[in-house]
Amino acid sequence: MSHWIVAPTLLPALTAAYLILFARNDIFHQRIVSVAATLMLVLLTFGLYQLAGDGESRAYLLGNWPAPFGIVQVLDRLSATMLLLTACLAFIVVVYAIHGWDRRGRYFHALFQFQLLGINGAFLTGDFFNLFVFFEVMLIASYGLMLHGGGPRRLKAGFQYVTINLISSTLFLFAVGLIYSVTGTLNMADLAAKAGQVGAGEVALLRTGALLLFMVFAIKAALVPLHWWLPTTYAAASAPVAALFAIMTKVGAYSILRMYGLVFGADAGPLALVAAPWVIPAAIVTLAIGAIGVLASRTLLDLVCFSVVASMGTLLIALGLFDEVGIAAALYYLLHSTLAGAALFLLVDLIAVRRGRARDRLNAAPPFPRDYVYGGLFFLAAIAMVGLPPLSGFLGKLLILDATRETAHAGVIWATVLGSSFLMLVGFSRAGSVLFWKSAAQPPQEEEEEPKRRVLPTVAAGALIAGMVLLSVFAGPVSRAVTDTAQQALDTRAYVEAVLGSIKTARATGH
Template identity: 50%
Template structure:
């Protein structure tokens, strides 16, 4: 048994526990332990990417209880990729937070590690109930992280966020209980076998439970009409928390991709492709709603939050088309949008710190002390996030448009994605001209640019040109991941479904 598979869960678990128990330890010690744990996830994730790249599915059986009776962790190319994505994002978000944001409230580093525990566990689990458990861990940590530092706006946004996610958790539990009551298993691979063999009497109830799961995952992924909590919550959160939250919607999308490819996929008998007819219209509507929200945003923070909604719609479109080429394009865009969106949240905070009480509001404010540097970074981010050449956003969108070669998809996706890109560019141009050009004569004396925060922000931005330079090997890996994901029979055999 390869024990490396459980390290992405154990490392943040033990680090978070130690940080929680040693809450009165000096901040320097807390930062050191948290940074050490987060750094340790990088080589582990790289090793798991290499391991998954060999082509064989890897399974870790907790307590050595074989599937479908025991709890299992499952590693394939997709889950390994998500672990690496999270590890890189977490490192830069933590480096930014260590410049003072972590001192705004108590237990920041413990909560940060528990958040990573929930995210990594959700990406690795091969069991539907444990997906629920890891969802709850990451959500509980996110509740506290969202409120970290206090403030009226955070409390208000946090209340909406908590109530909606508690409702989602209740629905998740109902769906899981229904599936277990009928099939007697929650191992995802074994569940796929039982769903495919369901009788005519069982199929409608299983279908209802499957659609209820889609509702729950849709709330986490923030697609229309379930995205209304996201702009307020992300805009109210502190910058490093909002940057880490850029991966949160991807956990919901990952769950949709995993469950509706394997359990309710092409081999599910009468319930085959259960969610497919829903994903395409939801993707297009989410994309359009995100662009309209970005155009109407009143602050930089809300603008970037709405652009995250746009990315959800774009990714959902690639998943709805469902071909290896569209999944490859979606996964490439997945990497791009997570890192660039997180970098934009950090940049917005750097800009807001130089505008006094105007902060990120899109109104005339004082002149920035570092307009060229911050303006240059904003220009780079705008090009990347709008999908203009030569950065990774352009490659991701181009691949997705090429994948939509079927007229049924192209007639909708091409105009919406291109017009949506124009809308994003208009929204970002309006914001940039307001922040960097429509300024007063005076500068704030207190608006010093912290080099540590700047380096963390620049580091995330540099991942976009890096993705562009490494496009060939990255796309080769992503194509293999897409083909592996659609080879359902391999997963069924691993889960004991032969």
């Protein structure tokens, strides 16, 4: 049992406590500790990713209490991939934030570390009750981060965000209560072993609990019709917070995969793939609404928010196949869309500051100095998000289209993916032409003082775009890695054996 498995939750928890107790009045001290801890998290998660590369699932039993009675964290390719992605994104975001955003509130870095605690815990936990606990840690920290800096707009959006998540948390408790009342367990491996053994009289009750839980995860993943909170919330948050939030919707997608690909997977008897009929239709509508939102947006920030909604629809179309090819395509697109969404949120902030009073409104304004730098970065991020060659968005959508080629919904999926890509192309093209071409024709306002050059934040945004370039250049190795990850994510037998041992494995698979 490797003790390093618990470190991605332990490190941010201890860092947050230290920041509150010993550095809350010293922003320079906070920055050093937060950046150093996040860099350590990158190195740590990279090591765990290498450890998980052998294809073996590893369970960490807290207090050495045996599962399913004790708390368990599980490391496999899927959780290791999500941990590494989160750590890399967090490091870039915290580097961006130390340029000034963290000064707008005393506890930014502590909340940032608590947010990482919740996200990492959600990716590692092996039971649904502790998934609820880590969800709450993540959400409480996100409330504080979203309100960071204050203002009526954030307060209003924060109220809506809190309300929808309180409803989500209540549904979560109802769902786990129903599941526990039928199976007597919330451990994922134990539940996978028992789901197919439930008596005929209790199948309906367990199905109700499973579908309630799907509603919770659908809210987190911004799946239609439960997506409406995302554009308002992300648009109100500060740029680094919105960029970090790009990984939060992926927590919902990850949970759907764990719950309905593993626990209620193909071996779950009458409850096999219980949520599968709902995922793809809802994802298609999510993609369509997101693309229409991009086309109709009047500000650059709204455009990016709706593009995130569209990207979640695209991702969940592939994930909803619940087969190896579909999940592999979804994981590749997940990596891409996280980087693309975060890069665009940071670029919106950079562009808005340079445009002065016009901010991010999509109307012509006087040009700003050296706009070719941000124009080039925006062009690359836009073609990546839309899915044009040669960047990773094009490859991700190509993998998804190929994965859905033989499905019953193939015609609708292809039409929606291609049609939405066209709408998003028009929307991003219109935004780029207004921001950079039409603005260039406006007379400059010399009385406005030129904003200071923001080198470090620009480098941070560029690093995210460079990540998408690397995803494209190394598409072959990355595709093989996500294919191996998808294969392991659907292997119920290996997961159950890693957590519970060979006896429960035999029960889960009928051997």
